[in-house]
Amino acid sequence: MERRYFVVLGALMTQFMVIGLFFVYSLLIKELELEFGWSRTTLSFGASLAGLLMGFYAIAGGRLSDLFGPRIVLSCAGLLYGLGYAAISFISEPWHLFAICALFLGLGMGTHDVVTLGPIAKWFPNRKGIMTGVVKSGTAAGQMAMPIIAATLLVAYGWRDTVMILGLAAALILVVGAQFMSVPAKPRSSATQPLTGLSFIQARKTKYFWILCAVQLLFFSTLMTVPLHIAVHGMDLGMLPATAALLLTVLGASSVVGRLSIGAFADKLGGRTAYILCLVPLIASLVLLIFVEAHWILFLVITLYGAAHGGLFVVVAPTIAEIFGTRSHGAIFGVIVFFGTMGGAFGPVFAGQVFDRTGGYDLAFAGLSLGLATALVLTSFLPGKKT
Numbered sequence: 001m002e003r004r005y006f007v008v009l010g011a012l013m014t015q016f017m018v019i020g021l022f023f024v025y026s027l028l029i030k031e032l033e034l035e036f037g038w039s040r041t042t043l044s045f046g047a048s049l050a051g052l053l054m055g056f057y058a059i060a061g062g063r064l065s066d067l068f069g070p071r072i073v074l075s076c077a078g079l080l081y082g083l084g085y086a087a088i089s090f091i092s093e094p095w096h097l098f099a100i101c102a103l104f105l106g107l108g109m110g111t112h113d114v115v116t117l118g119p120i121a122k123w124f125p126n127r128k129g130i131m132t133g134v135v136k137s138g139t140a141a142g143q144m145a146m147p148i149i150a151a152t153l154l155v156a157y158g159w160r161d162t163v164m165i166l167g168l169a170a171a172l173i174l175v176v177g178a179q180f181m182s183v184p185a186k187p188r189s190s191a192t193q194p195l196t197g198l199s200f201i202q203a204r205k206t207k208y209f210w211i212l213c214a215v216q217l218l219f220f221s222t223l224m225t226v227p228l229h230i231a232v233h234g235m236d237l238g239m240l241p242a243t244a245a246l247l248l249t250v251l252g253a254s255s256v257v258g259r260l261s262i263g264a265f266a267d268k269l270g271g272r273t274a275y276i277l278c279l280v281p282l283i284a285s286l287v288l289l290i291f292v293e294a295h296w297i298l299f300l301v302i303t304l305y306g307a308a309h310g311g312l313f314v315v316v317a318p319t320i321a322e323i324f325g326t327r328s329h330g331a332i333f334g335v336i337v338f339f340g341t342m343g344g345a346f347g348p349v350f351a352g353q354v355f356d357r358t359g360g361y362d363l364a365f366a367g368l369s370l371g372l373a374t375a376l377v378l379t380s381f382l383p384g385k386k387t
Contacts, residue, residue: 003182004123008131010180011116012138014074017170017177018112020142021085022047022105023248024150024166026231028088030241031159032097042094044228044352050101050109051224052345055338057110062334065115073115074178081108082171089160089167108174114337117317118330119181125326133263133314140259140310143252147231151245197325203332208323211378212316213339215275218375219312220340221347222282222368226305227251228348233361237293247302254303255310262311263318270385271319278315279376282308286369290362323383343371 029043057077064073084104091097117132124131146166153162203209227248234244258278266274285305292298320332351364 006180007119007123007182008135010074010177011120011135012141013173013177013180014078014112014116015135015138016142016145017078017173018081018108018142019139020146021081021166021170022109023143023227023252024146026228026248027147027150027154027241027245028159028163029228029232030235031154035159036092036094038094039352040229040232040355041349041352043097044348046094046097046101047224047228048345048348049098050105051341051348053102053106053341054110054344055341057107058114058337058341059331059334061111062114062118062330062332062337065111065118066328066330070115070119070181071178073111074181075175077107077111077115078174078178079171080104082167082169082174084108084167085170086164086167089164110337110341113313113317114330114334116181118326118333121317121321121329122326125321127267130260130263130267132266132317133259133261136259136263136310136314137256139313140252140256143227143255144249145252147245147248151242154241197321197327197329200328200331200335203324203328204335206324208382209332209336211381212319212323212336215375215378216316216336216340217343218371218378219279219282219343221343221350221371222286223309223312224344225347225351225364225368226286226309229351229355229361229364230302234295234298236360237295237298239295243295247299250299251302251306251309254306255313258307258310258312259314261307263314266315266318266322268385270383271315271322272379272382272384274311274315274319275379275382276376278308278311279372279379280308281305282312283369283372283376286365286372289365319382322385 025047032038032043061073081104084100087100116135120131120135150162150166153165230247231244234247235241262274262278265277281304285301285308288301292301316336317333321329324332347368350367351361354364355361
């Protein structure tokens with residue numbers, strides 16, 4: 001097997017565990033709420049804090065990956081992420097949860113995309129969109145598998161033992177996966193091309209850089225909020241925990257379609273069109289969530305949401321390479337992700353506040369859809385694919 005396909009395997013393992021465990025947090029909300037009596041705002045703040053710090057870690061991770069390579073960065077981040085997740089089993093106060101989210105979970109979230117997708121863009125210059133889609137399918141697999149695994153463990157062992165088991169397993173898998181990650185030592189015509197394009201300083205002087213930052217901020221608030229709250233929203237509508245966990249599984253399964261199809265579209269039609277193909281169904285699904293209460297219809301809406309959700313996680317890295325080249329891909333990607341995490345930090349807490357004040361999520365879904373509509377307008381100013 002060519003070396004670059006081992007890079008794909010390592011990236012898949014990283015995506016599977018980091019995002020899979022993030023989705024499991026949605027199931028833990030109800031458990032923590034019942035045991036400690038903490039509000040949805042408090043529980044959402046932990047995830048939001050991880051999302052906010054994710055941006056700072058993404059900037060640092062992107063630069064460190066450009067300097068020292070992804071293997072070292074992912075090994076350290078993966079070990080700390082898994083051990084931090086396991087440490088949730090010892091919490092008894094809200095600040096314990098906040099500290100773990102800030103120091104450990106944010107680190108794993110901040111490096112899992114920037115440090116894995118940069119090497120993919122460099123190893124597959126002519127197929128960066130579709131190969132990014134393949135790698136992000138690892139995320140979808142984690143979204144499908146980990147909630148079911150966690151729900152089974154929760155019934156058998158309770159939440160404390162469950163997070164301990166999952167955290168230790170994640171630490172091992174992430175460190176192993178990191179050993180497969182590398183970047184091209186030098187250009188090879190069969191697999192790579194010379195790293196060309198703008199430097200970070202040059203890129204940040206363009207309007208397209210700031211448009212991508214703004215779009216990332218606006219859509220990432222939804223992408224962090226819905227996975228965190230959708231399972232507990234299903235329970236609020238009368239679903240059993242195991243059934244609510246299936247919402248996350250369906251989201252992950254449908255996101256595979258979005259990741260692979262949008263990856264292919266990004267290569268053929270360009271990033272601007274790919275963004276539009278994701279944002280339109282995402283807006284539609286958020287609007288539908290305001291009105292849907294029937295369980296089977298909720299599953300249909302989440303199927304639509306999942307496809308768009310998955311596509312947006314694929315489109316960013318190839319679009320950056322398309323517009324700015326791969327010379328400073330990690331650094332540019334890291335800063336754009338940072339702007340996204342500001343939205344990602346706001347969204348979950350906003351939804352938690354809405355629930356605590358109104359007893360439902362309708363106003364949260366409406367506010368998120370308005371942000372997505374603004375992002376859709378901004379994408380029209382991005383350049384079309386070069387022919």
